[in-house]
Amino acid sequence: MAAATTAVTTTPASADESWWRGPAPSQASITAERGPFAISSTSVSDLATPGFGSATIYYPTSTTSGTFGGVAVSPGYTASESSIAWLGPRIASQGFVVITFNTNSRYDQPDARGDQLLAALDYLTGSSSVRSRVDATRLAVMGHSMGGGGTLEAAKDRPSLRAAIPLTGWNTDKTWPEVVTPTLVIGAEDDTVAPVATHSIPFYNSLTNAPERAYLELNNASHFAPNSPDEDIASSSIAWLKRFVDTDTRYTQFLCPGPTVSLLGDISDYRATCPM
Numbered sequence: 001m002a003a004a005t006t007a008v009t010t011t012p013a014s015a016d017e018s019w020w021r022g023p024a025p026s027q028a029s030i031t032a033e034r035g036p037f038a039i040s041s042t043s044v045s046d047l048a049t050p051g052f053g054s055a056t057i058y059y060p061t062s063t064t065s066g067t068f069g070g071v072a073v074s075p076g077y078t079a080s081e082s083s084i085a086w087l088g089p090r091i092a093s094q095g096f097v098v099i100t101f102n103t104n105s106r107y108d109q110p111d112a113r114g115d116q117l118l119a120a121l122d123y124l125t126g127s128s129s130v131r132s133r134v135d136a137t138r139l140a141v142m143g144h145s146m147g148g149g150g151t152l153e154a155a156k157d158r159p160s161l162r163a164a165i166p167l168t169g170w171n172t173d174k175t176w177p178e179v180v181t182p183t184l185v186i187g188a189e190d191d192t193v194a195p196v197a198t199h200s201i202p203f204y205n206s207l208t209n210a211p212e213r214a215y216l217e218l219n220n221a222s223h224f225a226p227n228s229p230d231e232d233i234a235s236s237s238i239a240w241l242k243r244f245v246d247t248d249t250r251y252t253q254f255l256c257p258g259p260t261v262s263l264l265g266d267i268s269d270y271r272a273t274c275p276m
Contacts (some may be wrong), residue, residue, distance in 0.1 A: 004101050012142070015247045019138065021065055021095030024250055025242070028236040035094035042129055046102070051119030053102030056081065058092035059130045060199040068137035069162065069245035074113045076145025077170070078106045083227045084144055087237070094238050096245070097126050097134045103147075110146045110171045117141045138162050138245045139261025140244070142237065144195065144226045145170050150202065155181040161245040166203065167226040171195040175206040175274045182212040184240040186233060189223035189268045197263060204271065212244070212276050214255060219262075219270035232266050243276060253276050 004154050007099075022036045029035065037060035047055040060068060071091055074082045081102045092098045099120045099194045103113055125136040140163035143151040148169025149213060155164040156178045168191055176183075187200030192199070203213035218225050226233055231245075239254035256274035259267045 003042065011239065015249045018066070018168055019069075019133065019135075020248045020250070021068060021244045021246060023186075025239075025254070027235075027254070030238045030251075030254060031231045033090065035090075035227070035238075037065075037095050037173060037178040039087070039089055039092045040133075043176050044128070048064060049101070049123060051104075051123075052116040053104055054081070055099050055101035055120065055123075055130060056088060056098045057097065057130055058088040059097040059133055060092060060095060065095070067093055067135040068097050069140065069241065070121060070124050070136070071096050071140045071142060071245075072117045072124065072135040073098065073100045074103065074117050074120075074141075074143035074147030074190050075100075075148050076143070076147045077108075078148075079144070079227070080106070084142075084147070086229045087234070089143065089217075089240060090234050090241055094242065096241060097124065097130055099128075108146070110149030110173075113140075113150025114148050115116055115150075115156060116155060117143065117169045118145075118158055138230060140164065140241055140245050145223065152176050152179060152183075155179045155183060156233075163241055165240060166200070168200065168223050169203060169234065170199055171203075172238065174198070174202040174204060176210075177206055177208050179207055180209050180211065182240070182244040183207050183214075185213070185215045186218070186226070186236065187215065187269075188218045188223055188225050190220055191223040193223035214240070214258070214261070214271050214272035215269065216267060219266055219268035261275075
């Protein structure tokens, strides 16, 4: 399902270099298993989390780099936090505070997962033990499957979010003109649970009011690709978060013109609003 990169001219987001964290990036640095920041983690029991389940917070240990952007990550339908846990340390080590969590019920639908993503961010910035490390004005959401559908729900409900990244997202709602958050939609070519033709691609096409958007399709990948460490998911997500949560224009090079699309490569489709 190879396609050429589609470029649409938009107004680039303004950059605030005071929010940039870490050294100048390279392709090697955004695909690495760990970024430049040493990290630690803390577990949070279900009893302490208002509005969502038990959680783990991953955060840079540095106290000299200023505050960091915050990211909440939701698992998919019937899945637990462990299914998306790999994203926690991978993203945190690039200079973010990341909370991964269990949902109240494994059967929660996308709208409930969206509410829980926002509750997780509110906890992270309001009462967590690392709240002083998080910049409450620079927040993002991610999620897999119904958690990806929940990511779109959260972005619709909270326009102040800086970035949204649905991973092989599933939702009965296919149109998202209400979203005004920069959104990276990641789909999987061989997804039979949330086929890209009826989920990720319509999501991307409907994001007409998002200031920036991109669609990345993983070649020969299944719905469950986000449940295991993946360089393409990690590198594109890191670049998106850096560009829009940190306003770090050094990462634009990885988004525009974007990865190479090839029948035999890792990426079967890429579309984006460029320049960013």
